Amino acid sequence: MTQYPPNFGCSEAKTPLRIAVVYSRVPVPMRRADQMTVAHLLEFLHERKHVVDLYTLETGAEMSPDDRAWVSARTRRLFLYPRRRVRAALALLSGVSRGLPLQVALFNSRTMRRDLKREILANQYDLVYVYYFRSAEVVRGLGRDLPSGSPGSSTATYIALQLSQTLNTRRISENAPNLAYRALYALESRLVARYETMIWREFTHSILIGKSDLATINEVAHDLGRPPVTNSFFSAHGTDIARFKPSLEPTIPHSIVFSGVMRTPTNVQAVQWFVREVFPLVREQIPDATFTIVGREPSTEVRALEAEPGVEVTGTVPDPAGYIARAEVCVNPMQAGGGMQNKLIEFLASGKPTVATSVANEGISAPDSAIAIADEPQAFAEQVVQLLSDTDQATQLGQAARKFVEDHWTWEAHFLDLERKLIERTLDPRDVGC
Template structure:
C-alpha cells in the first residue's frame, strides 16, 4: 500500500471522526405547532459512519431544536457507541427504545422471506420485539407522525396510520405515517447486480432486485406518504407498480439529505497537492467498491499517461480486499479509516465520484461540493442531486472521464471557479436545515 496523504495519516482501527462529533442545527427556532413524532430506524445513529446514520442523527437534532417530542425506536446492530453518544440520543428524544439484533431475531425475521417473499433486507430488519414495542406505543394514541427511515423497516409500521386520501372523519386517533424510501432499492439492486464482480454476488442481487421490485410496488400503499430523494426514484417505483399490476405511486414527497457545511468547507490552512485526486466513502459498500475499481482500472491509466506524477487517494473505512489490491497500481493510495475525511478532501486538486451503481443521492458528492472542490462525476453520481453544469463536470465513458479530470488539472483557474460555484450551490440548496424544514412542512400538510 502506498503512503497515506500528508494532512492526516491512516489510523488503523480508529473510526472516522474518532473525536465524538454531534449534529448542531444552525439558525433553527422552535416550531409554533409542536408535534409528537415516532421515529423508527434499523440502526443506531451514532457514531455517524454511514450516510443514513448522519441523516437520522441530524433529523433527531433538528426535531429537538424545533421543540417536537420524539420517541425513537432503533435496532442495536452491535456498533460501539460511546457513552456520550448514547447520552446525546437520550437528550434529543423523549424516550429511546433499542432492541438487539441477535441470531435468533435475525432468523425469525428471515422467515418472512420464505413465507411472504419480502426482500432479504426487509426480512432481516423485521425485528419481532421492535414490531411489538412500536405497535404498542402507536396504539396508545401518542403520536401525530410516525416516521420510518428506510423501507427495510416498513414491516414495523405498515398500516399503523391512515393511507393517502383517507377522509378526515376517518383519521381520528391515527397518526400520519411516512415511509422514507429515500432511493428506489429496485434501481439500486439492479445496478449492483449489473456491476457485480462475480457470479454469486450477481445471482444474489438479481434475486434481491426482483423481491425488492415486488415489495416496493405494494408497500407504499400502506403509508400516508412516501419520501423519495429524486424524480428517478419515483419513476422507478411507478414503473414497478405498473409491471406488477398495482396502483401507481401517488403519495410521494421529496426529502433529500443535507451536509455539514461547517465541517466540509474550503480550507485555507491546507494546501491542495498538485495533480492529486480523492474519492471517499465507506469502502466495504459494493457500490463504492465498484466505483473505485472502475476508475482505477479504466480511467486512471490515461490520467497517469499524461500526468505521471498524479496521485489518487481512496479514502474511507473498512476497505475490502478488492480495494486494497488497487493500491498496487502506481500512484494509488488506499488510506483505510481516517479521523476526518474532510481534511483529506481538502488536499485534493480534483475530487472524483465515478459511481456505476446506486440510487438516490450521493452524500460524498455534496461533501466535495461543500468543500469547494472541482469535481468530475458520473451521471449516476449526480442523479439524485441534479447539480448544474456550472458546479461540476459530468462524464460517463472512461475516456471522457479521464479527459475531464486532465482538463481541470491543467486549468486551475477553472477548477477554482467550479469549486466556488459548487460551494454556493450547497449553501443555497443542500443544508440539513433547509431539507428538514421542507419535511416538517410535509408533516403538517399530511395532518391538515
Template sequence: MAKNPTPASGNLPGDMQVEPAPRKFAIAIAYSRTPLPMTRADQMTVAHLISFLSARGHGVDLYGLDTGEPMTDEQDAWLKEHCRKVDLKPHGVFRSAIGALRGLFKGYPLQVGWFLNGAQSAAIAEGLADVDLAYSYYIRSAETMRAVYPTKPSFVAMQLSQSLNTRRMVAHYRNLKEKLLYAVESRLVRSYEARVWRDFSRTVLIGEQDVAEIRAICREKNLPEIDNVFFGPHGTDISRFAPREEVSPVPCSLVFNGVLRTYTNVHAITWFAEFVWPLVKEAEPDATLMIVGRDPRPEVVALGEMDGVTVTGEVENPADYISRAAICIDPVQAGAGMQNKMVEFMAMGKPIVATTVANEGIGAQPGDHVILADEPDEMAKEILALFSDPARAAAVGSAARKFVEQHWTWEAHFLRLEEEMLMAIDELADKNEPSAISD
C-alpha cells in the first residue's frame, strides 16, 4: 500500500506516493549545487528526484557542489537518509572564476566553466563502478560525466535549451553590460548544446520548443541533429500546493511569485508594472498587486512605490499568498523550458493570466486551463474580465487543478523517467555482469 500523502515541511520534499520498484538500480547524480534548501527550481527538481528514487528503492549516489548555501541539520539528515552516498565538494567564488576562465579556453559556456570542479569529477570517476547509470543535471554538470557513455548509460538533463533561453534574454535585456554578457554566452552555449548531447545515452528536455532550437543549431552548424531526446518536465507537490477552500480570495487582487533576482522574473514583473498595471489600475482603482519572492533586485523593490503594489521579499510559504489572490499572473517573455510557478498556481486552483512563453513547456489549453495574452492591452483586458466574472475565474482555476492532477505530479513524470532509465540500462547491459543493486 502507498503511504498517505505527507506535505513538504521544513523546506523538504513531501513523501512520494509510489510503491517500491520491482527492479532496482543504482544511479550517480552530478549536480552543480546542493539540492537543499529548495530555494531554486533546479534544487526543487533534484530534491524531488532523490525523494522518488529513494522511495522506489534505488540507490542514489549524489555528487554535488557546496557553494556556501547553508543547510539545516534537518536538511542534511534528509539527504543522508535518502542517498546511500552524499559527496559535496567545496566550490567558492574564486574556484568558480578560475573554472570560468579555464572553460573559455576550451570553448565552454560560462555557466559550464563556472561549475567545473576537478575534485567532483574525480569522485564521480572513482564511484562509477558502483552504479548502473549516470545522471547529470543541467549542462553545468555535463563535463563530469561526458566520458561515461558508452561504458555505462548516461543522461544529461538539459531540461531547457540554454540557447533558446540566452537568445531571448539578449532580445529583452535593457542593461548594456548584461546584454553583452549574454550575447557572448549565447554564442558559446549554442556551439556546446549542438555537440554535448552526442556523449550521452539520453538528453532530457522539457518541451518541443527546446528540442526545435537545438535541432536548428545542429543544422546551422552542419552537425547531426539531436536524436536521443526524452521529454522530462518538472512536477509539483499537489499536497503542498492545493486549493484552500477556507480562504476567500481578496477581490481584484493579483499575485506574482518567483525568485526576484533572476532576469526572466525581473523583466517579467517590471514589464507588467510598466505597461499592464496602469491599464488595470485605471479601470479598477481597488486592484492590488502582490509581488512575492526572495532576493528582489532594486528595480523590483522600487515597484513597491507604485499605487496598489506590495513587494514582500522572501516569505516562509508562498502558497499563503497565492491562496489569497483572485488571479495569478505570469507575464514572462524571456526564458525557456517551463515555468514552475505556472504549475503551482494551477495546483492551487487559481485562474492565471500569462504569456504564450509562460505556457510553452506546460501545454495547458488556452481559455480552459489558463488565459493567455502577450500584449499589454490584451493582458489588462483579460485580467479585468476575470475580476468582473468570479464564476468564470473559479471555473478556470478548477480546470487548472484537474489538469495538474492528471499531468503534472512529480510521481507521474518520474515514473516515465525511471522507465526510460531502465531502457537505457538494458541497451548496454552485459548479461553476465550483475546490477549494482540486486532485485
C-alpha cells in the first residue's frame, strides 16, 4: 500500500506564494529520499495554502490512480511529461555533446522548458523552485530569455542543489567496486565539477544543505578560476517523527540493521565495506551478531553478501520502520555521498543507538552525545560491540538521539524556515505578511 506524507496540521500562511516546482521524477510513490522530500514539501505547501504547479517527468515509476489523485489534490496543475527510452537516449546524446553531466542530460526536457516559459510569461508565478541540479537545464537562463519588463520577468528562480554532486560523485568513484564504475563516475565527477561551479549563476538563489557542500563547490570553483557561490543559503529537511519513533516492542538480541534503497551505489558501497571490513571483527567478539540489510531493489552485489555468516538481505519490505524498531544497533557506514542522510535521521528518530561514519553525519552534525562516529574498521567494530554489550550506554545514546531529532530535524521546522527565506527573498518587504 502506498504511503503518503502525513498531514502536518499547519495553519494558512499569511503571505501565500505562487510556486512552480520543477522536479526530475514523480514524487510518489516515495521510493527514494528525494521523492520523499518533494512529496513532503508538496504536502506542506498545500496546507499553507500556497498555489503550486508541479512540472515533472514520468521516468518509469508511473503513478497509480491513487498517487495521481494525491498529487492533484495538492497542486493547482500537474504538468507530467512521459519519459520513454528513446526520448531519454536522445536527450542524453544531446547533453553529452554539450558537455553536460550525464544525470543532467538524462533528465533535461525541452518540452517542459517551453511550457514553463509560457506560464512565466503569463505571470503565473512568484518563484520557480527547481529541486536538484538534474532539472537545472529546464530553467537555466530563463530570465535572460524573457523581454525586459514583460510579465513574469521578475519571477525569482531557485535551484535546490542540496548536496554537492561534485563531492558525491568523487566519493563514489573513489570507492567504486570495479574499474568500469570507477571510470564512469570519474568522468561524471569531472563533468559535474565544471557544471556545478557555474550553474548557480543562472538562478536568483541557490540552496544547499550545509557548509561542507558549499565549501566543496567553492574549492573546485577556485581551482577552475571561477568565482565562489554568492547567492546561496542553507536549508535542509526533516523526518517523520511520528512514524520513526522509539518502540516498546522487544529488540532482537545482538541485531544490527542498515536500511536504504539497495541498488544505489553509495548504499551498496556502504554495506560491502561493513560486511567485509567491520562485521567479521564484530563477530569475533559477539559470535551470534546478525546484520540485516533492509531495502528494496538489492543489487547483485548486495545479494551476494548473504553468503557471509550472519548477514540477511530482506529486499522490499512493507515498512523499514519495523526492522529499525527491532534492531539493537543501527549503522550507517557510508563511504561516499553528501548532504544529509535520511536513513541516519530515521535511526536517530527511532531512538536507536547508532554508529556512523563522518561522511554519513556530515550534513546532520549530530553531537557525540547522540551518535557514535568511527571511520576505520577497527574503531567502527569496537563502537558496535560496545553498544551491543552495554545496555545502559545504548539506552542513553538512543534517548539523546531522539531528543536531537525532535529539537532539530522535524519536517515542519525545516519547511517553515525554507518558507520564510523564500518569502523574504522573493517578495518586496512591504508585501511580507509573516
